Amino acid sequence: MKLEDINKTNIHKVPDGYFEELPQIIQARVNHGKPHRQRLVIASLQYALPVLLLLVVAIYWVLYTPTEPTVSAEELLAQVSTDELINYLDDSDMTTDEILANVDLGSLDDIEFESSDTQLLDGIDVSDNDLDSYLDDFEIISDTL
């Protein structure tokens, strides 16, 4: 088929009165701003933007806010049993001096020991004479006991 065989008709149509109204529509846009279709788009964007911002903030808050409460070192230490602590100290290479260097001796007065003097000694099978002899050897004055 050749192009010259086809009738050169414009098959596109316009609504009635379109070209009569178009100059006024354009003039109104020049004088006042954006046309109706663009105004609708901008108006909808004005409502959508705050909602989008809120959504972004909400997502950030959910993803990046820490949910687990922080635990102090003392609370963590309190969860460890005394036996576990003693075993750890026995297995470690720390000397008594090194351990005591980290202890506030002033606070020891407030601590009540679980065992009294007599309870500590009750478990030891030593006669009074032998005990005195040991004390003399270590030059410990008996009055201090």
Add this chain to the structure above:
Amino acid sequence: MEDHELLEKLRNEESRNFAFNQLVRKYQEKIYWHIRKMVIDHDDADDLVQDVFIKVYKNIGRFREDAQLYTWIYRIATNECLTFLNKKRKRFFLPIGDVEGELNQKLDRSSHIDGNEVQLKLQKALLKLPDKQRMVFNMKYFDDMKYDDIARITETSVGALKASYHHAVKKIEEILTGD
């Protein structure tokens, strides 16, 4: 009103609105159909023709008169059309065929289309051409414009335009014969 008179009145603040109204009435149909043949849809063409004349109004101070007024307006319309179609393609994120598909549908469904089967086939065949080649074809075949004028509007050489038009005709006839 002649173009040089229109320009003189457009540059005068007191007569600008009147002159602009006259300019729109003088060129609105040519510019509208130039755009409409490319974008097919009336509403899209309506938006674009308004945008073209708004740009003419805003930029009339920059018009250097080294070209004719109607050539300058046509050039703005051509750029607006091609930019519009490029944006459509990018929005689709798909190959060129999908914009062609959309424009084909507009030809089939629009209430503002009235042609026989062969004329509709011709329009659909035209949609298979690259945008710029289709535009050159429209200006030569439907508007019967001179190659010199088309060259000034598209800023392409006359030789390149003749080659483009010749290839477009050949391709369209192949498509129409194949159907």
